[in-house]
Amino acid sequence: xxxxxxxxxxxxxxxxxxxxxxxxxxxxxxxxxxxxxxxxxxxxxxxxxxxxxxxxxxxxxxxxxxxxxxxxxxxxxxxxxxxxxxxxxxxxxxxxxxxxxxxxxxxxxxxxxxxxxxxxxxxxxxxxxxxxxxxxxxxxxxxxxxxxxxxxxxxxxxxx
Amino acid sequence: xxxxxxxxxxxxxxxxxxxxxxxxxxxxxxxxxxxxxxxxxxxxxxxxxxxxxxxxxxxxxxxxxxxxxxxxxxxxxxxxxxxxxxxxxxxxxxxxxxxxxxxxxxxxxxxxxxxxxxxxxxxxxxxxxxxxxxxxxxxxxxxxxxxxxxxxxxxxxxxx
Numbered sequence: 001x002x003x004x005x006x007x008x009x010x011x012x013x014x015x016x017x018x019x020x021x022x023x024x025x026x027x028x029x030x031x032x033x034x035x036x037x038x039x040x041x042x043x044x045x046x047x048x049x050x051x052x053x054x055x056x057x058x059x060x061x062x063x064x065x066x067x068x069x070x071x072x073x074x075x076x077x078x079x080x081x082x083x084x085x086x087x088x089x090x091x092x093x094x095x096x097x098x099x100x101x102x103x104x105x106x107x108x109x110x111x112x113x114x115x116x117x118x119x120x121x122x123x124x125x126x127x128x129x130x131x132x133x134x135x136x137x138x139x140x141x142x143x144x145x146x147x148x149x150x151x152x153x154x155x156x157x158x159x160x
Numbered sequence: 161x162x163x164x165x166x167x168x169x170x171x172x173x174x175x176x177x178x179x180x181x182x183x184x185x186x187x188x189x190x191x192x193x194x195x196x197x198x199x200x201x202x203x204x205x206x207x208x209x210x211x212x213x214x215x216x217x218x219x220x221x222x223x224x225x226x227x228x229x230x231x232x233x234x235x236x237x238x239x240x241x242x243x244x245x246x247x248x249x250x251x252x253x254x255x256x257x258x259x260x261x262x263x264x265x266x267x268x269x270x271x272x273x274x275x276x277x278x279x280x281x282x283x284x285x286x287x288x289x290x291x292x293x294x295x296x297x298x299x300x301x302x303x304x305x306x307x308x309x310x311x312x313x314x315x316x317x318x319x320x
Contacts, residue, residue, distance in 0.1 A: 003161050003249045011274045012255055036259030076277055089163045089249070095172055099196030101312050113300045114171045117236055121288035128281035140273045152261050 001089045003080065006045045009037055010083050011076065013046065016153070017055070018071040018134040019146035025056075027064035029158040045083060052082035071138060077129035086126075090118035161249045163240065166205045169197055170243050171236065173206060176313070177215065178231040178294040179306035185216075187224035189318040205243060212242035231298060237289035246286075250278035 013031050020026065028046050032039035046065050049055040056068045067074060092115035096103050111119070138146070173191050180186065188206050192199035206225050209215040216228045227234060252275035256263050271279070298306070 001161055001163050001244055001249045002251065005251060005253065007250060008253060008255055008274070011278075015274065016261070034259050034261035035255045037255065076274075076281075084161055089161045090167060091162065091165060093165065093168060095168055095195045095197065099194050100316050101176070101194035101309065107302065113297050114168070114175065114236075117289070117292050117297065118171075120292075121236075121285045124288040125281045125285040128284040129277070132277050132280075137273050137277065142267065149261065156260050 003084055006041065007080055007083050009035065009042055010045050010049060010079050013042065013065075014049065014054070014067070014074065014079050014134060015137055015141075016149055017065060017067050018074070018138055019149045020066060020153075021150070023066075024150075025058050025062070025064035025066040026153055027158065030064065030153055030156050033156045033158060034153055049079065049082050052078065054078055054082060067134070070135070072133050072135035074134045075130050076132045076134075076137075077126055080129060088119060088122040090115065090122065092118075163244055166201065167240055167243050169195065169202055170205050170209060170239050173202065173225075174209065174214070174227070174234065174239050174294060175297055175301075176309055177225060177227050178234070178298055179309045180226060180313075181310070183226075184310075185218050185222070185224035185226040186313055187318065190224065190313055190316050193316045193318060194313055209239065209242050212238065214238055214242060227294070230295070232293050232295035234294045235290050236292045236294075236297075237286055240289060248279060248282040250275065250282065252278075 012035060016031065016034065017026060028043035029039050031037075031046075032042045035042075046055060047057070050057050050065070054068055054074055055065045057063070057065055092112055094108070094112070096112055097105070097108055172195060176191065176194065177186060188203035189199050191197075191206075192202045195202075206215060207217070210217050210225070210228075214228055214234055215225045217223070217225055252272055254268070254272070256272055257265070257268055
């Protein structure tokens, strides 16, 4: 059970964008240098966040990405699921209905007890990430970090 | 983020073994017919449960597998982690320490805030499965199911 490694990229990139001044944006190229990540792959992930309504893409020479909402309105669950989807890691293939031990159809109208327990666990995971917003993350980084993040981003020279 | 499909096999096989009379066991071949699963692969998974201390393998003509503990003492978490391991689906590769935005080492002695939030979610998932035992699962199946399960298992003819 593994999340794609781009999950880490997306969580960090969104946390960085949450530290920009209102109206500011950062390009994928700049964020790629900031984190030493492959720019085309990072851009693809950021586009997925745009499609999920979490980022806004702006065009023009100073264009790039910014949060589509305030940091308090973006949850870690939304970021993770924009990359990996929302399906449960447990896949029920209804083996209770196959083989010599197959249950009667009448007993299989409800979700399998085991699938339901696995779904409960997935809900607990989702709720934990849904409770946590980018604003919560920002409260746990040093007070001086956002200004430093902005300065480091601004110092990056990209492209022609 | 996907659990192996053998997770379903193992949860169901253990639930079936939890319905046997004390001292009874069931072979991998019999369980494979019961669920129409490939016997060698199922046997491999059941051996993993033996290594994890959840099942006991018995030898001889009536040998097979049985629970190593009472159903109330076997959690779904133990079964799932015997198959898939206990590592978190989120892998932190410390991208906060790389690239033009790399944080000073002094700020990276603690776990990354984002990795800690993802670990909290994994803990919530684990706790949910740790709270649920095979005995809990048995309370949610029809009262007549265990006797029927035993009868269907006993009726299976395997091997020479």
